[in-house]
Amino acid sequence: MTGYTYYFPIAVHQLSSGQLPWSTAAVGPREPVIILVTDGWARVIYNGVERELERHTILCCNASSSLEWVAEKAFKAIVAEYRALTLDGMPPAASGLPEKPVKGSSDAFIQMGRQLELAWANRQEEPLEPQRIFLKLLTALLEQYKQAGDGVDVPWLANIIDLLHRRFREEWSRDALSANAKVSAEHLSRVFRKKTGMTYTAYLNLMRVREAQLLILKGHGLNLNEIARHVGYRDGYYLSKKFKALLNLSPANYRNKPRRIVASTYNYTEMLIGLGIEPVLGAYSAWSSHRNPGHRSEEGMRELCWSEGIGSYKTLERLQPDIILVTDDIKEDRQLYRYAAVEAIPMTKLPWREQFRRVAEIAGKLEAAEKIIKGYDRMAAESNAKLDTYHVVRGTAAVWEIYADSAYVFHCGFGRGTPILYDDLGFLVPQELVDRGITNKGCLSFPVMEVPDIDCDYLFITMAHDSLSFRQLLQSKAWSRLTAVRRGNVHILNDFGRFYGIDPKSIERQLESLMDCFLP
CATH class of the missing domain: 3.40.50.1980 (Nitrogenase molybdenum iron protein domain)
Incomplete structure (x- = not known):
């Protein structure tokens, strides 16, 4: 069938104790996957954001998703890898599954996952059964997502809503929106209200008032007329009218209220x-x-x-x-x-x-924040002076987290003390990491035994699983040849909680820990 996308499973795995069922050469799967958590708990960083997975949680990942396993406890899940194909060579349509953890509504999803796992194990005897159960699971997930989300399951409507979010400052008539959606004006109005619970003009006003709230809270010194023109209204009077209709407060009273x-x-x-x-x-x-x-x-x-x-x-x-x-x-x-x-x-x-x-x-609280930042900057300056006193050479440094089957090395965007090392204390990123794109990606993944491929003068491990692969790494010849190992500059801190945060208090504590490593 021309233009039709077919979805079919290509592997079904058990997942436990942080063991990734796909290749560990990159952070995340190579194929789209559906992860159904059956027991325990895990903390992951999914597309740069920390998430918690627990029983009844479902996580759907695309092939381009970034997924880093941080910690787990008695974690078990069923993972279904699948592939999307078309027969005419056109790009497959998106599955429509949410790219964020979704809590399952009942044991039905886990039951379907177990049925799929069993069918996959017996696929030689019943080759069509895995496909049947997988499509049943996919359909149930899409239905749950529609019920839990906006209820927007009409492709053109999703595009119109996205348009109103991105271009709310512009004037939009019903005819202009319907032309964009390629539907009649009457059909657009009827479907928009049915799916969102409001008219398109009410939705547009909502977007404008939300932007006005941000400008008022940020206190950029704009008067009401300037804010009105910025969000798409002709004057402050009209903005005030719409603002009060939504929030039951005038912009002036809103500016002075305690912030929630x-x-x-x-x-x-x-x-x-x-x-x-x-x-x-x-x-x-x-x-x-x-x-x-x-x-x-x-x-x-x-x-x-x-x-x-x-x-x-x-x-x-x-x-x-x-x-x-x-x-x-x-x-x-x-x-x-x-x-x-x-x-x-x-x-x-x-x-x-x-x-x-x-x-x-x-x-x-911008004034208070500047005071806190200045206090930290003084700490950093004093730390640099101490390093100079003890003649600590600012060579290359790498910060790792090492798990059962993968190791992750970080740059400033992912914290782990790297903003302090690279931005404040003047240590250098190893050229090999720069060549591999860490300054843009923020995080790179390696098999554990490839950690020695990144030579550096200082090596910090802020989290390490006591796994066989980690013990083998420490005993390997490649490890012993690392510059940091030969010079005694390896520091196994193993304190994820201290090194994860990028708030000022966490940064201060990280600086203290790093200085303890450098000074006698």
């Missing part, structure tokens, strides 16, 4: 707390001194649950936040804009100081 912030990452939660602000809903890391699982404020749970994505939409509706701090990938969740303004920060692209300033700007 949701932090979707561990780092942004810690940054806010460092500024004296507790988010109304936040992601708290397992190693955070501020974490209090099960803690309830007067308004309910304050800890965001990663296995359900950004958290319950009902929780967001109840808490009525002003703004949700997210990373670039989470901003694509269009549902969030119904509940608050959304500020997306490119976590792996911006230096930690700039991310901290962005968070502080939203919180109205």
Whole structure:
């Protein structure tokens, strides 16, 4: 059939204890995969964002996805690798599966996964059975996603919503949108309202008011007329009217109210707390001194649950936040804009100081943030002076995390103390890593036994599994030939909690640990 995409399984695996079922030559699978968690817990970094996987969680990865395993406990999952093909040579259509963890609604998905695993094992006897069960699983996942998300399952409607998100400053008539969608104006209005619960003009106003909220919170000194023109309105009076209709507050009163912030990452939660602000809903890391699982404020749970994505939409509706701090990938969740303004920060692209300033700007604490940054800069300057006193040569340095079957080396966008080493203390990135593109990618993956391929003067291991491969690495001849090994400059710190964060307190603690390595 011309233009039709066929999906079929090519392998079904058991996954446990961080053992990747695909090649470890790159971070992530080579084929699209569906991971159904059947037991235990794991922490992963998926497309640059930390996620938690637990029983009933489903993670769908594309071949281009970046997936790094960080930690696990009694973790078990069923993994189905699949392939998408067309018969006419055209690119396959996207599966439509969500590229974020989705919590399964029942044991039905695990049951289907186990049926698929059994059918795959017996495929010689019943070759069509794996395909039948896989398509059943795929259909059920798509149906659940539609029910949990925007309900947008009409391709042209998804494009129109994306258009309104990207180009909300422009004037859009119903005729212009229907021409873009290649449907009649009446059909566009009817389907848009049915699927989103609002008219397209109400949706456009929502996008404009959300942008106005950001500009007001950031306090760039714009007056109301300037903000209005920036978001697509003709004057401040009209903006004020739409603003009050949505938020029941005038822009002036909104500017002066206490700010209710949701932090979707561990780092942004810690940054806010460092500024004296507790988010109304936040992601708290397992190693955070501020974490209090099960803690309830007067308004309910304050800890965001990663296995359900950004958290319950009902929780967001109840808490009525002003703004949700997210990373670039989470901003694509269009549902969030119904509940608050959304500020997306490119976590792996911006230096930690700039991310901290962005968070502080939203919180109205920019002056306090600058004071904290200056305090850290003094610490860094004093540390450099000590290194000079002890004649520590700033050679090449590499920071690794080593797991059962893979090793990961990092650059500044992924933290792990690298912003301190490279930006503040003046150590150099090994040329081999530069040649392999680490400055753009931020993280590279290697088989454990290939760690010695990256020679350096200083080698830091911030996380190491006590695995057979790690023990073999330490006993290998290639390891003994490393410059850092020969000079006694290998430091196995094995403290993931200390080295993961990029908030100022974590950065300060990392600097202290690194200085302990350099000084006698």
